Amino acid sequence: MKKILVPTDFSNNAYAALFYATKLFSDEALQITILHSFSDEIGKLTSRVDIGRSDVIIKKLYKQSDEDGEQLVHKIKLDSAKVTHKFEVISTPASLSRTINQLVAAEGFDLVVMGSKGRTGAEDVLMGSTTIAITKSLEGCPLLIIPREVDFVIPTNIGYATDYNDFYQLSKLRPIVRLVRQYNSNLHIVHVGDEKELDSKQQQNLEQYRNDLTEYDTEFHFVKRTQNVSKSLHGFVDSKNLDLLALVYHKHAFLKQLFREPVVSRVGKHTHVPTLVIPLK
Numbered sequence: 001m002k003k004i005l006v007p008t009d010f011s012n013n014a015y016a017a018l019f020y021a022t023k024l025f026s027d028e029a030l031q032i033t034i035l036h037s038f039s040d041e042i043g044k045l046t047s048r049v050d051i052g053r054s055d056v057i058i059k060k061l062y063k064q065s066d067e068d069g070e071q072l073v074h075k076i077k078l079d080s081a082k083v084t085h086k087f088e089v090i091s092t093p094a095s096l097s098r099t100i101n102q103l104v105a106a107e108g109f110d111l112v113v114m115g116s117k118g119r120t121g122a123e124d125v126l127m128g129s130t131t132i133a134i135t136k137s138l139e140g141c142p143l144l145i146i147p148r149e150v151d152f153v154i155p156t157n158i159g160y161a162t163d164y165n166d167f168y169q170l171s172k173l174r175p176i177v178r179l180v181r182q183y184n185s186n187l188h189i190v191h192v193g194d195e196k197e198l199d200s201k202q203q204q205n206l207e208q209y210r211n212d213l214t215e216y217d218t219e220f221h222f223v224k225r226t227q228n229v230s231k232s233l234h235g236f237v238d239s240k241n242l243d244l245l246a247l248v249y250h251k252h253a254f255l256k257q258l259f260r261e262p263v264v265s266r267v268g269k270h271t272h273v274p275t276l277v278i279p280l281k
Contacts, residue, residue, distance in 0.1 A: 003031045005109045005141075007096055007134075010036070010068050013115035015075075017146040020274065021113040022080040024152070027182070029084040034072060035103070036065050036089065037096040058093055065091035096130060097137045104141040111175065113144045135249065135277055142175040143277045150272060155179055155243040159188045161233055162209075164202035168248060168280070170212060175278060176246050180216055187218045188240060192232045195222045237273060246276040 004021055008014040021032065038061045069089030076087065092099050100112060116131055135143060158180060160173075170177050180187055189209060198206065210220070223236045237245055 003033070003107065003109045005033050005035060005100065005103060005107075005112045007035045007037070007100065007112070007114045008072065010072065011115065013146070013148050015072070016148070016150060017113050017115040017144075018072075018076055019079060020146045020150070020152050021111075021144070022076065022083055022085055024155075024179075025085075026080070026083045029086070032085050032087050033103070033107075033109070034069060034087060034089045035096070035099065036069060036091050037094060037099055038062075038065055038091065039093055039095045061093070062091055065089075097134050100134060101137065101139060104139070109141050111142055111144055112138065113146065116145050116147045138277075138279055140279070142279070145275045145277065147272050147274065150274065153243050154183055155274075156183055156185050157188060157240060157242045157244075158185045159190050159237060159240070159242040159245045161190050161192075161245065161247045163193075164191060164198060164205045164209075166248075167205040167208045167212075172280065173246075173248070173278060175276060179244070185217075185243075187213065187216050188221055188242065189213070189218060190221045190223060190233065190236055192223050192225050192229045192236075194224075242273055244274050244276060246278065249277045249279050 004025070006014075006018045006021060008018065018032075018034065022030075041061055066089070069091065073087045073089060090103075103109060104112070112134070114131060114134065131145060135145070158176065160176060176187070179185060195206075206220075221236065221240075223232050225232045226235065233245075236242075
């Protein structure tokens with residue numbers, strides 16, 4: 001894991017995500033790019049002013065973002081003094097989701113890390129609209145979502161949710177494998193439903209997972225469905241004290257279909273552990 005992109009709105013939750021990333025990969029030198037988009041502020045401040053005035057406002061927003069970025073880098077360096085990461089700050093008036101995809105495509109980031117909600121998030125909403133939008137639009141790079149001000153713990157127990165309708169070799173799930181190898185983690189493959197109810201295709205994929213994961217400390221779990229898949233899944237996360245939950249996201253993903261709302265929208269509202277989303281076409 002060489003290059004990490006961390007979007008920020010300079011909120012506490014965004015800082016928690018940045019700090020988590022520095023701790024998670026503390027044993028290797030990283031290039032961490034901190035990205036701040038002030039497109040929302042531009043929309044609010046320039047909606048009733050002329051073009052000339054809006055240029056002045058944009059310059060002020062750049063200056064404020066640069067100052068906040070310098071303070072943020074100073075703070076994270078103090079809080080992670082023993083690591084050798086390099087930090088840079090990018091400010092942009094463009095939308096956050098578009099900028100993230102452009103940077104991922106151009107710079108080849110290995111991971112995007114962000115908080116589950118930002119500065120303006122209501123207390124009763126655990127997954128912000130910005131995070132949901134980025135989860136749906138991100139391509140070519142995994143996304144690690146950090147819940148509100150979660151404390152860092154070494155991910156010794158990692159869950160991977162699947163419905164067994166698809167099989168993905170570990171070579172396609174490298175973000176999970178890297179963590180499992182780095183921390184010698186236990187891998188918990190979890191399916192909400194009864195093993196006896198799997199059809200022939202699902203049974204075949206289950207066997208492929210079992211064959212593919214023989215070199216890892218892996219357990220396979222079948223969880224009884226209570227109310228809905230999401231609550232069942234997170235009841236399991238709590239019961240096993242998992243440190244991180246991973247899942248694959250694509251347009252026809254089972255999580256989207258069964259939860260009947262965007263994948264991390266529902267997942268994030270029930271979890272207090274980080275969620276690793278791997279987008280696959």
